[in-house]
Amino acid sequence: MGKVIAVAGKGGTGKTTTACLVTRYLTKTKYSPILAVDADPNSNLGETMGIVIEKTVGDIRENFMKDPQGLPPGMDKINYLELLMNQVLIERKEFDLLVMGRQEGTGCYCMVNNILNRFSEQLSKNYKYLVVDNEAGMEHLSRRTSGQVDMLLMVTDYSLRGLRALKRIHDMLGSLKLHIQSMGIIVTRAPETLNDAFMKEVEEIGIPILGIVPDDALLLDYDMEQKSLMDLPEEASSVMAIKTMMDKIMPV
Numbered sequence: 001m002g003k004v005i006a007v008a009g010k011g012g013t014g015k016t017t018t019a020c021l022v023t024r025y026l027t028k029t030k031y032s033p034i035l036a037v038d039a040d041p042n043s044n045l046g047e048t049m050g051i052v053i054e055k056t057v058g059d060i061r062e063n064f065m066k067d068p069q070g071l072p073p074g075m076d077k078i079n080y081l082e083l084l085m086n087q088v089l090i091e092r093k094e095f096d097l098l099v100m101g102r103q104e105g106t107g108c109y110c111m112v113n114n115i116l117n118r119f120s121e122q123l124s125k126n127y128k129y130l131v132v133d134n135e136a137g138m139e140h141l142s143r144r145t146s147g148q149v150d151m152l153l154m155v156t157d158y159s160l161r162g163l164r165a166l167k168r169i170h171d172m173l174g175s176l177k178l179h180i181q182s183m184g185i186i187v188t189r190a191p192e193t194l195n196d197a198f199m200k201e202v203e204e205i206g207i208p209i210l211g212i213v214p215d216d217a218l219l220l221d222y223d224m225e226q227k228s229l230m231d232l233p234e235e236a237s238s239v240m241a242i243k244t245m246m247d248k249i250m251p252v
Ligand SMILES: Nc1ncnc2c1ncn2[C@@H]1O[C@H](COP(=O)(O)OP(=O)(O)O)[C@@H](O)[C@H]1O
Pocket: 009, 010, 011, 012, 013, 014, 015, 016, 017, 018, 188, 189, 190, 213, 214, 215, 216, 217, 219, 220, 223, 238
């Protein structure tokens, strides 16, 4: 299985932006092939990458459950679901993207989930790196994959409230079935020097700060103009900050 870089943190702090810029960094280096996974039910990773999403894994699950016996002739459930999953996988020259979409409703989804999980596990073997954009909690990740996370990037904005939310997520990690190799904090919209009160709480949490991303006005411009963050200039302050961080943490 490829190495998993997962992004977690409170909503609105810059998780999706980070996932996108980390994917972008990997495409520019020797770390391909790469699979970006949007595991936030409120999916918008594709949007930041300039990709229009038509179907998600959740859509497949829902459609399949409406008529579980309605299989095309000569196909069993496993073959059929795998065929559908292949249609959801978006393939680009530099990376692929899989959007998980909404979670299951009520009812028994075990069988279909098992098949989809098995497919995801198989799929992840085809990549060197997986970048996973998560919902605020990490429940998704522990349910859907082997639970292996090689690098967990915990994103917070430059506020004590953000940091405390991050601490709550950190405290909860132990109760999830995850195997996390290493983790670090990314502070977004941050000034050059972080103030003492902020640093004191960081020390109490006990996780190192890996990256500091300044407030980058270009991110807002690109959002408003619906431009892909993959097309940001190399000199954009957010792109450079993620590069500095990744250069430090990636194996050479
Ligand atoms: N470093 C930054 N500088 C300026 N704006 C940012 C920065 N990081 C994120 N944003 C903006 O904040 C908003 C939320 O970011 P997003 O990555 O979608 O957060 P999340 O995925 O955690 O909800 C977006 O409009 C994004 O452009």
